[in-house]
Amino acid sequence: MGEVILTMKGIDKSFPGVHALDHVELEVKKGEVHALMGENGAGKSTLMKVLTGIYKKDEGTITYEGKEVEFTNPKEAQEAGVMIVHQELNMLSHLTVAQNIFIGREKMSGKIINDSQMNKAARELFDKLNIDIDPTEQMGNLTVGKQQMCEIAKAISHESKVIVFDEPTAALTESEIEELFKIIRDLREKQLGIVYISHRMDEIKVITNRVTVMRDGGYVGTIDTETSTKEDIINMMVGRVIYEDPKTASNVPSGAPVVLEVKDLNAGKMVKNVSFKLHKGEILGFSGLMGAGRTETARAIFGADPIDSGEIFINGKKVNIKSPSDAVQNGIGYLSEDRKRFGIAVEKTVAENSTMASLDHFMKGIFIDKKKEADVAKKYVEQLKTKTPSVEQLVVNLSGGNQQKVVIAKWLVRDCEILIFDEPTRGIDVGAKSEIYHLMNELVKMGKSIIMISSEMTEILRMSDRVVVMCEGRKTGEMSIEEASQETIMHAATRREG
Amino acid sequence: MEKLKNNAFIKKVGFNRLVLFVVLLLMYGIFAILSPTFLSYNRILSALNYAYFLGFLALGVTFVIATGGIDFSIGPVMFCAALISGYLLTQNGLPLILCLLISILVGTLFGCLNGYLVAYWNLPSFITSMASMMLAKGIGSVFTKTQSVSWPQAVQENGEFRKLVKIMTSDGTQIPTGLVVLIIASVICAVILNKTKAGRYILCIGSNKEAVRLSGVNVKKWEMLAYVICGTLAGMAAIIFVGAYSTVQPGLGDTYNNEAIAGCVMGGTAMSGGTASIGGTFIGVLIIALLQEGILAMGFQKDWQYVITGLIVLVAVYANVRSHKRKN
Numbered sequence: 001m002g003e004v005i006l007t008m009k010g011i012d013k014s015f016p017g018v019h020a021l022d023h024v025e026l027e028v029k030k031g032e033v034h035a036l037m038g039e040n041g042a043g044k045s046t047l048m049k050v051l052t053g054i055y056k057k058d059e060g061t062i063t064y065e066g067k068e069v070e071f072t073n074p075k076e077a078q079e080a081g082v083m084i085v086h087q088e089l090n091m092l093s094h095l096t097v098a099q100n101i102f103i104g105r106e107k108m109s110g111k112i113i114n115d116s117q118m119n120k121a122a123r124e125l126f127d128k129l130n131i132d133i134d135p136t137e138q139m140g141n142l143t144v145g146k147q148q149m150c151e152i153a154k155a156i157s158h159e160s161k162v163i164v165f166d167e168p169t170a171a172l173t174e175s176e177i178e179e180l181f182k183i184i185r186d187l188r189e190k191q192l193g194i195v196y197i198s199h200r201m202d203e204i205k206v207i208t209n210r211v212t213v214m215r216d217g218g219y220v221g222t223i224d225t226e227t228s229t230k231e232d233i234i235n236m237m238v239g240r241v242i243y244e245d246p247k248t249a250s251n252v253p254s255g256a257p258v259v260l261e262v263k264d265l266n267a268g269k270m271v272k273n274v275s276f277k278l279h280k281g282e283i284l285g286f287s288g289l290m291g292a293g294r295t296e297t298a299r300a301i302f303g304a305d306p307i308d309s310g311e312i313f314i315n316g317k318k319v320n321i322k323s324p325s326d327a328v329q330n331g332i333g334y335l336s337e338d339r340k341r342f343g344i345a346v347e348k349t350v351a352e353n354s355t356m357a358s359l360d361h362f363m364k365g366i367f368i369d370k371k372k373e374a375d376v377a378k379k380y381v382e383q384l385k386t387k388t389p390s391v392e393q394l395v396v397n398l399s400g401g402n403q404q405k406v407v408i409a410k411w412l413v414r415d416c417e418i419l420i421f422d423e424p425t426r427g428i429d430v431g432a433k434s435e436i437y438h439l440m441n442e443l444v445k446m447g448k449s450i451i452m453i454s455s456e457m458t459e460i461l462r463m464s465d466r467v468v469v470m471c472e473g474r475k476t477g478e479m480s481i482e483e484a485s486q487e488t489i490m491h492a493a494t495r496r497e498g
Numbered sequence: 499m500e501k502l503k504n505n506a507f508i509k510k511v512g513f514n515r516l517v518l519f520v521v522l523l524l525m526y527g528i529f530a531i532l533s534p535t536f537l538s539y540n541r542i543l544s545a546l547n548y549a550y551f552l553g554f555l556a557l558g559v560t561f562v563i564a565t566g567g568i569d570f571s572i573g574p575v576m577f578c579a580a581l582i583s584g585y586l587l588t589q590n591g592l593p594l595i596l597c598l599l600i601s602i603l604v605g606t607l608f609g610c611l612n613g614y615l616v617a618y619w620n621l622p623s624f625i626t627s628m629a630s631m632m633l634a635k636g637i638g639s640v641f642t643k644t645q646s647v648s649w650p651q652a653v654q655e656n657g658e659f660r661k662l663v664k665i666m667t668s669d670g671t672q673i674p675t676g677l678v679v680l681i682i683a684s685v686i687c688a689v690i691l692n693k694t695k696a697g698r699y700i701l702c703i704g705s706n707k708e709a710v711r712l713s714g715v716n717v718k719k720w721e722m723l724a725y726v727i728c729g730t731l732a733g734m735a736a737i738i739f740v741g742a743y744s745t746v747q748p749g750l751g752d753t754y755n756n757e758a759i760a761g762c763v764m765g766g767t768a769m770s771g772g773t774a775s776i777g778g779t780f781i782g783v784l785i786i787a788l789l790q791e792g793i794l795a796m797g798f799q800k801d802w803q804y805v806i807t808g809l810i811v812l813v814a815v816y817a818n819v820r821s822h823k824r825k826n
Contacts, residue, residue, distance in 0.1 A: 304712055328714025342712050345705035347772040356702060357713040359695055367693045410713065 001209060002030035005065060005193040006082075006162050011050055012059035020046045023060070024219040026212055028162060028193040033184060035204045035225070036197045038214035039237055039289075039457065039490075044197050047214070048164050052077040052084055065161070081161035085151050085168060093140030098122035100139050101154045125153050129183055145176030152183060163187065164195040169203060170291055181207055199289045201230050201494045213237055234494075238457070238486035246461035247481050251444070252282045258316070259449045260301075260332075260418050265310035267300035272473040274310075278418065278451060281444045285464030285484075286453040288493045293473035294453045295337055298420045302334040303327045314418070328357060333411035337423040337453070339400070343407040346396040350388050351377035353395050353406050357414040380409035385435060401432030408439065419443065422453045437463060457486050469493050514766045514821075518781045525785065529792035536795045543664070543674055549787035550663060550676040551576065551739040553780065555758035556765075557687045558609075558731030560779045561724040563762055564691070566704040566771025567616055567623035569725065571608060571631040572732045573754030578638035579604035579736035580746040584647035587656060594656045602733035608634060609729015613722030623725075631752060639748035646747040649740040663741035676738060680780075683734070688776035690727070700724045704771025757807065761786045764814040766821075782814075 006028040013021040021043050028034045036044050049055045051062065053071030062069055064080065071077040074084070091100055098118040099106075107117045122135035131149050139147060148168060155163050165184075169177050184207060187194060196208055204211060205225060213220040213236040220236045260278040265271055270293035278284050286294045299305045301312060303321040312319055314330050321327050327334070336342035344353050351370075354377040355362050362373045377391040386405040388398055395406055404424065411419055421440065425433045440450055440463060454460050460467060467484045469477035469492035477492025529536045555572045562569045583601035586592045592600075612630050615621045650657040652666065663676040691697035699720040702710045711717045740746060763769060764785060765778025789810065793803040 302712070323716075324712050325714045325716050334712060336712060341706075342708050345702045345709050345772065347705045347768075348702055352698065352702065356710060356715070359698060359715075363695060366695075367689075368695060368698060370693075414714075 001032045002191055004028070005030045006051075007063040008047070008051065008060065009063070010060035011047065011057050011062075013046060013050055013055060013057050018217075020217050021050065021057075022216075022218045024214060024217075025222070026195075027222070028195060030161075030191040030193055031188050032210065033188055033194045033196050033208045035208040035211040036195055036214070037199075037204065037211055037233060037237060038220075039455075042214040042237075043217040044214055045166070046217075048084060048166065048195070048197070051164070052082060078158055078160075081159060082164075083155040083158055083160040083162070084164040084166060085148070085155055086166050091139050091147055091151070093138070095139055096136050097133055097139055097142070097150055098135035100150060101125070101135075101157060121157075122153070125157050129153060129156065129186065131183070143176070145172045145179070148172065148176075148180065149183070152180075156187070160192065162193045162195070164197070166197045167199065167291075168196075169198065169200065177203075199494060201233065204233065205230070234487060234490050238490055246458070247464065250282075250465035250481050252279050252465045256280045256282065259314065260451075261313040261316075262297075262301060263311040263313070265297065265300060265312070266308040267296060267305055267310075268308070270296035270473045271300050274470070274473075274475050276468050276475065276478065278449050280449055281447055282465045283440060283444055283450045283452055283463050285460040285467040286451060286470065287457070287460045287467055287489050288455075288470040288476075290455065291472075292470040292493065294470050295422055296473070297470070298334060298422055298451065298453060301327070302332060302420060304334070328414065328416070331417040332420065333357070333414055333416035333418070334420045335404075335407055335411060335422055335424060337426060339403055339407060339427075344395050344403055347394060349392050349394055350381065350386070350398070350406055351391040354380060354391070354409045354413055357410050361413075376413060377409070380412060384409055384412075384439065401428040401436075404428055404432070404436070408436070416448070418449050418451070420451045420453070423455065424452065425454075425456070425459065457489065460484070460489065461486070471495055512766075512775065512777070515775065515778050515781060518765065518778060518785070522781055522785050522788065525788055525792065529788070529795060533792070533795040533797075536792060539672075541791060541795060543672060545787045545791035546674050546677055547663070547742040548790055549783050550680050550742060551735040552754060552758055552761065552787060553680045553783045554683060554731045554735035554738055555754060556761040556779045556783045557683060557776065558728035558735075559758055560687070560762045560765075560767050560774050560776060561691065561700055561727045562623070563759070563767050563769060564700050564704045564771055564774035565721050565724045566707070567721075567724070568627060568759070568769075569612060569623065569728050570627040570752075570755050570759075571612060571634055572728065572735075572758060573751035574631045574634035574638070575605055575608040575729060575732045575751075576735045576739060576754065577746050577748070577751035578608070578634040578641075579733045580649075580740050581638040581642050581647050581748055583736070584649050584740060584746060585642045585645075587649070588647060594659060598659060598737055601736045602730060605733020605736065606726060606730045608732070609726040610722070612729065613725030616725060617718040617721040631755070635749050635751070642748055644748055646745055648745045651744065659737065660741045663738060676742070679738070683731075684776055684780045687731075691774060691776055696720060696723055701772060701774060704768075704774075706772075753804075756811070757786050757790075758783070760807065760811040760814065763811070763818050766818065769815065769818060 004027055008026040011021050011024045024043065024047055026047065038044050046055065050057045052074045053076055054074060071080065101122050102118045106113045107121065108114060119135045126133055131153060133146055133149060168180060172180060184194060198204060208225045210222055210224055211233060212222045213233065215237060223232065256279040258277045259280050263275050265274040274297050288294050300307050303323045303326050312321060319330050321330065351373050355373050362369050374391050381388060381391060384405040386402050388402060395403055424436055444450060452463055461484060464481055466481060467479050467489060468475055469489055471493050476495040479488060535541060555576060559569050559572055579601040582604055583597040586600060587594060587597040608630055612627055615626045616623045652660040661675060662679055665673040665675050667673065699710065699715060703717055703721050707717055761782035762779045765775050765782035767774040767779060789807060790803055793806055
């Protein structure tokens, strides 16, 4: 490791209602791979966005190559030599590799784009990096791994001095990861400073020199990778904070019948051999890091995405769910994590959204019984304390928490026996949050069964009777609430093989 | 203005529709001032004749636009239906009632085709309806061996269907029954759109199809139904068209797409789907019909009519997109 190239000191950033970064520190040296770790929502991405000028910091200083800087947009950062390789690749699949690498700064002969010159430049670049890709190939024909290499090559062609990798291995195969590491080591040799964001503990040990850990927007500490253990890092990530009243014992009687059983479910790339049981009156927490395949599992069970193989039993009877319509017929309701896209019809009223899953019960001959519809909608507005002037209000005019309550009302009106709540409190204020917790507890008391997917550890520990942990599409842990702790869950959530 | 908007009566009718209605009256007044002949009963009847079939087309396409789709085939489908059924009536001597049913059936089949391809194969409605527009033109032309077809006059045998459009009393008074027919059709469409499950799902699909699907609704079926309704109404429009104008030529009909869609959009139906107004479509169609008659009455040529209609459509679409964007 050489001299310091980048220092972020006392970085503070607030959004309305959220203190996203609380005096965070980060120091990157030349010839170092510096891991940035933390749970979902710890503030890693926000910090990187402050670095590259996407967000403006409220306080603190950024020193780059000995001078204080403040980039106002990513382009400025790029020109100065600070570049992010994003998790989602920003590639145009119809263009060639070379065209992608030189996009926005095409090599020209007069007014005409000179493709052969770009191909030549790209080839030289690849040779320098020992990457074996044909620059004239169409980007869309490459594997995700190769595309990532191109993105890296692009970063280097900008003569970057600091490169940030945001979960670069999330979509890569084992051998592609090896190749990526070779390139990263090579960059380290060339005295670049590298920030490496990843959830994978094993990789951290293999590739990084130092680790900076963040938690809840705050800076926890920086340690040398070589002298620390996986446990040290996990402990830093979860902290020793005592959260409010986690559940200490399951509320489900030991003999409760199994209402839903999933056996060896496979669906796409993100659901691999998932099996679990859900008991009557149980809240089954699904924990894991971002991209662990929890939502995909839920969608597969609900029939929203096709299943490749596996069996689903409801009350002991095998069911064949091919569409959400089949799932609803079988008494399953799904509250999506992405309310706006999958939960509500925004230009429709509260009443219309509330009855969307059960309109058949509101028919009088061929006509919709609007009075009954309004009455039932009103009942749930009162029961869920939804803040809306009337049930005729368009849902678009409601706040996030109240929109969520409308979606919950939709499934309560349908009277589903099995409810899948996917991130039920995401983007919701504290008051509405505890109301939703209260409601879930009421529902299980009434004998409903709930699968709760949550990325918030406190939520999992507070609500669940049992916890299933997933990592990379596999179930990597299943524990009773007595066994579950931040440490045990985090261990399972970062385990690479199930 | 805010106070006006909150008035109970205005709220019930809808502020935008009221504005539209005022526009309609203003236009009528302007044309009447600029062209003295415009106030004659015959002029009004002529404008109404244009509004009848256009109204049926626009009512139908309102359902499709409500789902967030579009149908550019309605005009040619209307002509195709009129050509096939008219040919069977005049050349093959099939009974009138059967021919009228065949006309509706032809429209319905095109609606099924469009709806199936869009809903079940996920083809974009823009391209799909373009293709079926060409199909409709071609099939109509092939069926009649590129001959135009003239439906019987009111006094001739089999001409009684024209009573749907106009009744001539013994003393020569003309009664515009077509207006009554169009109003009845509009009321039925409004009931379907606002009071039935089909209408509810069609509107919800336009608002957020995926959310409706994830509510356990068979969205494909309902989305297809919107196109089927549209096609059926185009088949009915064919009957109304020949009731007013008798003669249909092969290979035409696409200008009516644009005018029907324009009427619909003017009426406040969002191009992005989710919100639709049958009452708005009704008034929008009257405006388009009045416009075309007014421009002719003022002595402008047909090409000027296109220019002016085009500009008005642009303004209407701009206002439409803006008002819906503001809401979100």
